Amino acid sequence: MLLIAFFGICFNSIRVVATSEKEQQPEQKEEAKAIDAYVEISADHPEFEEGVTCNDCHEIKLDAQTTATQIWLAGESPGRAAGEGVMPQDRLLKEIKKVMGGVKQDSKTYVLGTSLNNVPLTTTAEFTLDPEKMVLYGFHEMGTQKLVHIKANPKVSLNWHVEFETFTDFLCVQVIGHAELINGNNKEFEKIMIDFLPYEGGARVPEDATSEQRDKRLKQFRASLMKGFAISKITIDQITIATMDFVKDGFRRYQRWIRP
Numbered sequence: 152m153l154l155i156a157f158f159g160i161c162f163n164s165i166r167v168v169a170t171s172e173k174e175q176q177p178e179q180k181e182e183a184k185a186i187d188a189y190v191e192i193s194a195d196h197p198e199f200e201e202g203v204t205c206n207d208c209h210e211i212k213l214d215a216q217t218t219a220t221q222i223w224l225a226g227e228s229p230g231r232a233a234g235e236g237v238m239p240q241d242r243l244l245k246e247i248k249k250v251m252g253g254v255k256q257d258s259k260t261y262v263l264g265t266s267l268n269n270v271p272l273t274t275t276a277e278f279t280l281d282p283e284k285m286v287l288y289g290f291h292e293m294g295t296q297k298l299v300h301i302k303a304n305p306k307v308s309l310n311w312h313v314e315f316e317t318f319t320d321f322l323c324v325q326v327i328g329h330a331e332l333i334n335g336n337n338k339e340f341e342k343i344m345i346d347f348l349p350y351e352g353g354a355r356v357p358e359d360a361t362s363e364q365r366d367k368r369l370k371q372f373r374a375s376l377m378k379g380f381a382i383s384k385i386t387i388d389q390i391t392i393a394t395m396d397f398v399k400d401g402f403r404r405y406q407r408w409i410r411p
Contacts, residue, residue, distance in 0.1 A: 204269060223405040238402045240411075243392075243406050244408055246397075253279070253280070254280075254346070255279075258347075258348070259277070260275055260278075261277075261287075262309065262311070263278075264307060265297050267303050285387045287328070287383075287384075289383040291382075293380060305331060307329065307385060311324045319395055322393070324390060325390070329385070330385045332383055333382040340377060341373055356368045387410065389407065391405065391407045
């Protein structure tokens with residue numbers, strides 16, 4: 152009888168431990184699959200907390216064939232057959248460089264869009280295009296919110312346009328790319344400043360300075376900026392440009408360049 156009682160206690164102890172271990176094991180959750188942007192939630196969708204969006208769990212797939220933009224770019228539209236009026240990529244790239252080009256004092260002010268934790272932010276910042284690499288360079292003070300965004304989420308969007316009064320004289324450029332931050336410890340920092348960025352005005356070089364004095368003053372000023380500023384290097388993945396000037400040459404007003 153003692154043996155039976157002993158084995159009974161052992162068996163129950165094992166069963167309790169096994170049950171406890173089972174309860175402690177994390178529940179295996181089904182991995183969230185990629186979904187289309189316009190999909191509706193299904194009746195058997197697992198419960199989720201209030202405030203959680205589809206983007207928090209799923210990769211969102213955008214089908215460009217269903218958007219109005221795609222129709223304007225290459226689809227069948229009033230007066231255009233599908234594929235008609237699309238500018239060749241090599242010619243389009245030349246047109247884009249003419250619009251976006253210019254360094255130093257000819258840099259342009261863009262609206263920069265960033266996002267962190269599903270919270271978007273738009274700011275204005277000056278950028279210069281490197282036409283050979285199709286890269287934009289911006290110069291920013293450290294500690295700003297947009298730099299925090301870029302460090303955590305490098306995907307960015309930019310927009311530049313000419314002020315227009317009617318829809319017959321517009322010129323708009325939309326850029327999608329990915330950014331990286333370059334600080335003063337990077338050898339590329341000073342080279343980008345010298346070749347592209349309009350920093351010279353801040354050095355306040357006297358008008359009567361000799362070339363040697365000017366170079367020394369500019370070098371000192373660049374060194375002073377390396378501690379408190381960062382350069383954003385935005386590699387352009389896609390540019391969508393819209394202008395009625397293209398129509399005059401037989402092309403669609405909306406054209407898109409995509410990095411090969």
